[in-house]
Amino acid sequence: MPATATRADRSPRAAEPSPRGGRMGALWRVLEGPRALDVAALLIGVCTAVLTVLGLVMVLSSSSVEAIGSTDGSYGLFRRQAMWAVGGLAALLVLRRLPLRVLKxxxxxxxxxxxxxxxxxxxxxxxxxxxxxxxxxxxxxxxxxxxxxxxxxxxxxxxxxxxxxxxxxxxxxxxxxxxxxxxxxxxxxxxxxxxxxxxxxxxxxxxxxxxxxxxxxxxxxxxxxxxxxxxxxxxxxAKNRLVRVQAWLFGCEGLETSGDPCFQPDHGIYALASGGWWGVGLGQSRQKWSYIPEAENDFIFTILGEELGLVGSLAVLAAFLGLAVGMYALAARTTSPFIRLTTWGIMAWLVGQAFVNIAMVTGLLPVIGVPLPFISYGGSALTLALAGVGVVLAFARHEREALRREGAPDAPTPDPSVRPQETR
Structure with a gap:
């Protein structure tokens, strides 16, 4: 009588790694190997930490100029964001320890x-x-x-x-x-x-x-x-949305509006263009001097590109890609529909929103007011994004523990000669 399939045997990714070459092939072989869940959790955690720390740095850099002379001073928005980051980290750690039944x-x-x-x-x-x-x-x-x-x-x-x-x-x-x-x-x-x-x-x-x-x-x-x-x-x-779409499609010439809908997106492009390969230096942005209104919010990626250059921008894209790869690896290996669907939903939220924001500030989409997860200023957004990562890490912990229980060396091995008792 054949032995009962284990959780790893049932997983679609538990088969032998597919023959892929190059560095991407090596990455996928790791993600398809026996330590895939550990690697996925590590990748998700590292990418989240990198994005959060970089976000705090960029909030400080982009908001300090316009906040000069305000009640809270140049560091006011940064202090608030740092407090929300601490709260989000606490939520991540708590949610990461919750069992699956509690999350359901x-x-x-x-x-x-x-x-x-x-x-x-x-x-x-x-x-x-x-x-x-x-x-x-x-x-x-x-x-x-x-x-x-x-x-x-x-x-x-x-x-x-x-x-x-x-x-x-x-x-x-x-x-x-x-x-x-x-x-x-x-x-x-x-x-x-x-x-x-x-x-x-x-x-x-x-x-x-x-x-x-x-x-x-x-x-x-x-x-x-x-x-x-x-x-x-x-x-x-909504006239303001219609004007933004018209400006995106046809430019601002001939538009009858009280403001300049091209001012912010144009200066965002100027910031990205002036950054070059390596950027003008951290804290040295010129466009944050009121050329990009509230630069710490939706258009913070343009300040990042100006100060850290193409290399810094690609690093952000790589971090979001790593976040997506880690979540995909978890969703692909689990046998739980709840874990798979929730992980895909959180990935669509964080990575999808990042795609929309970056496409917006680079002119691929009209300006629709979507912040960049982990990086844009906003306490609610940062705290809930970290909480979402905490849920995903709880799923990874649950899957790892389930695999260890099924593959534990001291687990009793069923006798194939004994027929299991039928249940009604």
Missing amino acids: GLAWPAFGLAFLLLSLVAFTSLGHSVGGNTNWLRIGGFTMQPSEAAKLAMALWAAAVLERKGRLIRHVHHALVPVLPFGLVLVVLVLLGRDLGTAIILTGILATILFIAGTNRKVFIAFAALAATVATAMVLL
Whole structure:
């Protein structure tokens, strides 16, 4: 009688490494080897640490000039960001130790909390507007951005629901209910605050999880049509968005607007161009002297490119690529649908948002107001991004412990001559 397959035997990546050559082949052989989960966790942790530290440095550099003479001084924004980073690190360490059943149990409470907070922003006086978008919640002297919590909640909740669906997800009505309507409720609440950029990221998280779960393609056709229609309507109905898209497509000549929609993106390109190969030096940016408004936010990548050059920019891209590779390796080796779907959702959030931000500041996409994860200034964004990494590291720890239990040398070996007792 054949022995029962172990967890490693069932994994699609547990087979012999495919014959690939070169350095990429060596990397994939490591990621497909027996220590793949250890390597994936290490890669995710190192890339997260590099991005977070670099983000703190760039927030200090990009914000210190315009903050001269302010109440908090040149180091005010940096101190706040550093405090949020410490809080995010604490959240990462706590979430990393949680067992899988607890993380599954948090799915519905996290969704409910995100719904409640977004509703307070949209329908009560607690909602606070920044830059024309009402996406902040202010209670006394404390402010936070609930839409950042909604990203992590979306990934956990959608994965937990779809895991329970199992193979039924291939049927259209099982894919639609309740994931699609409930998920779109969070998107609509964000859109009520006029935050199209965050709504796009939330939609991307939901679409990625549905796709990886094996949703019928008819759902995706309808989903894509609905998303395109809503995005087009949001652009046409808001003059500032329409002007940004027109400026991106045709330039600013002939546009009737009170401001200059090309000022910020043009100076962002100037900053990247003046950085050259090695940059002008850390802290030596010229464009941060009020040429790029609030340079520590969405356009911080341009300041990074100016000060650290092409080499520094490529290092950031490499760190996000390493983050994606580590999460992909974890998702590919697990046998748990919840782990696989949640990991893909968090990867779509962090890496997908980084792609949108960098494409935006380099002129490949219009300006839509999406921050660069781990690097742009923003306490809520940084803390929740680190919390999302903590969830992924908890998954990696769970998978490693499961493999060790199944492959432990002192584990009892079943006697093939003894037939297992049937269960009813």
